[in-house]
Amino acid sequence: MAEDTGIFLGASRKPDDSYQRPEELLLRYGNRHGLVTGATGTGKTVTLQILAEGFSNAGVPVFCADIKGDLSGIAVMGTAQDFLAKRAEQIKLDPYEFQEFPVIFWDLFGEQGHPIRATVSEMGPLLLSRLMNLTEAQEGVMNIAFRIADEDGLLLLDMKDLQSLLANLAQRADEIAARYGNVSKLSIGAIQRSLLILEQQGGKNFFGEPALKIADLMRTTRDGRGAISVLAADKLMMNPRLYATFLLWLMSELFEELPEVGDPDKPRLVFFFDEAHLLFNEAPKALVDRVEQVVRLIRSKGVGVYFVTQNPLDVPETVLAQLGNRIQHALRAYTPREQKAVRVAAETFRPNPDFDCATVITQLGTGEALVSTLENKGIPSMVQRTLIRPPSSRLGPITPDERRKIILESPVAGQYDETVDRESAFEMLQKKATEAQDAEQQAQESGKSRWTLPGFGGDDAPAGTTQRRAPRASNRQTVAEAAIKSVVRSVGSSVGRAIVRGILGSLSRGR
Structure with missing residues (x-):
């Protein structure tokens, strides 16, 4: 009719x-x-x-x-x-x-x-803050995180991208504060906890590609x-x-x-x-x-x-x-x-x-x-x-x-069924951390090469001289190691294990 x-x-x-x-x-x-x-x-x-x-x-x-x-x-x-x-x-x-x-x-x-x-970038800081019921201060940190991601060319696609970026921000808090204001580690910790709750409620399925x-x-x-x-x-x-x-x-x-x-x-x-x-x-x-x-x-x-x-x-x-x-x-x-x-x-x-x-x-x-x-x-x-x-x-x-x-029989059958995990902020930050650790390790190894001075001995030192010991490796964490461990703690156990596996050369990214 x-x-x-x-x-x-x-x-x-x-x-x-x-x-x-x-x-x-x-x-x-x-x-x-x-x-x-x-x-x-x-x-x-x-x-x-x-x-x-x-x-x-x-x-x-x-x-x-x-x-x-x-x-x-x-x-x-x-x-x-x-x-x-x-x-x-x-x-x-x-x-x-x-x-x-x-x-x-x-x-x-x-x-x-x-x-x-939907990707994290598409959702944006305002809607994400609404979704996680963040305070005004925490929403400010979220806006800074998105700004840093834009400046550094970091793609925010899924939840682990945002989690790793926030962990990185915590390590760079002093540097970032000079440009954008205080980035409280307490606020970052609260956001990470909210992300964990969101992940448990199904947010992990929603954020990503395609x-x-x-x-x-x-x-x-x-x-x-x-x-x-x-x-x-x-x-x-x-x-x-x-x-x-x-x-x-x-x-x-x-x-x-x-x-x-x-x-x-x-x-x-x-x-x-x-x-x-x-x-x-x-x-x-x-x-x-x-x-x-x-x-x-x-x-x-x-x-x-x-x-x-x-x-x-x-x-x-x-x-x-x-x-x-x-x-x-x-x-x-x-x-x-x-x-x-x-x-x-x-x-x-x-x-x-x-x-x-x-x-x-x-x-x-x-x-x-x-x-x-x-x-x-x-x-x-x-x-x-x-x-x-x-x-x-x-x-x-x-x-x-x-x-x-x-x-x-749907016209979109097969287009969205499988998750795609391309290189984004998580992988890029992980790569930077790995490169920093490798560089630090090479510097330590070059400093460990044996050398002798007159009177201190060595393999070819004259008899009766005393051989000098190689410098003792420091027990203190390097900056790269501290950053890696912070990422492991902040992102969560499953993502943390993936990072450790990546450092050891046997990365096996899981969905």
Whole structure:
């Protein structure tokens, strides 16, 4: 029922409980961003699913996170069910056809989809500091580390690169302090501990190469449909800070890489940020400002960002003001905060004289929503009580066998499956340390060559003279040895053993 110019969302409800005109989201305003809110179990995931289906059929690539696993059903064709047929009849969706959609599964841990990786350099000091919850002083050290890496030509690709660089900074603290200010060893130690925690939470899988190519999220099929990239996030949600930081990094990459296109007839990509409150929980102002900037400016790149969350209060007002297309499912008003959320949600809509928004929000049934989208000239439509259409794909998750089959047939199969570990900061610093030790050792050996003076003897000394002993090797650590041992202690046992093996000439880099 949706036309080439818009996505059919459902049908609005008349006062006599029948359903009238169709409600749709116009594609030319799809990059004006949106908000889908509602309490648990009110139908947000199905709304996300039918939006993704509509954008895909219009030739718009989609990226979305699958929090509970039930969004994966979009990859296979739906099946007839009585309640779906009844809803289609109520909203006059004729014909109601089932369809499967082109889906690419992704997973930061590489278990339920193709691995997603980013390099440490791409993430940058601000997002890394947010990810590890660093203090202001520790964030300053992180910024210095990235500056030193740029100056010294050190590639920061994976976690061991950053760990070895920080250990090197600790050894050069006095030298660096003269240029950039104090680099506290306590701060470096705290950052190293945070990196260890991050590594244990899965950061080791995320940081590295091959890094994700944005073009692989913007694929279309031969029949002109947009690919739907589904991120498996059920395990990722156990570390919400990593989840939020990754999605913010992805938005930032889109903003930096894509060219300006103004207002296209349809978006170039639509980005769904599920559980959006995780991005803003305890976020510093600098980070919220960055989100606001990306949301405000990425529209001109042809990218639409849709936040999906339970409560409109989860999204800061500065960001909320940028969201033109709104779908509000039922909210509960049992607590003062929930009552405030109902009022806020009601006040954001263009009023409808047929009903009171604040009252209806608490009375909406499952699959119903208050809908207001941008009409001609970008003006918000009058809010309508809408019955959301049923999806064309499967309602619910796919099986593990179905998922494996889709992954094997994916257009990116084999491109990201194997980790690549090329020469970067870790190897370069290790090489410098090894060269320094070799030079020191050669200097010591040249000083050990035997020599004699008259009266001190030697092999050819006259009889009765005393042979002078070679100089005793010092027990003190050389600068190079101290640097190597510091790197071993700071980087961690597994990386430390790799460094020692490298010095002994039997390096066997492990993944």
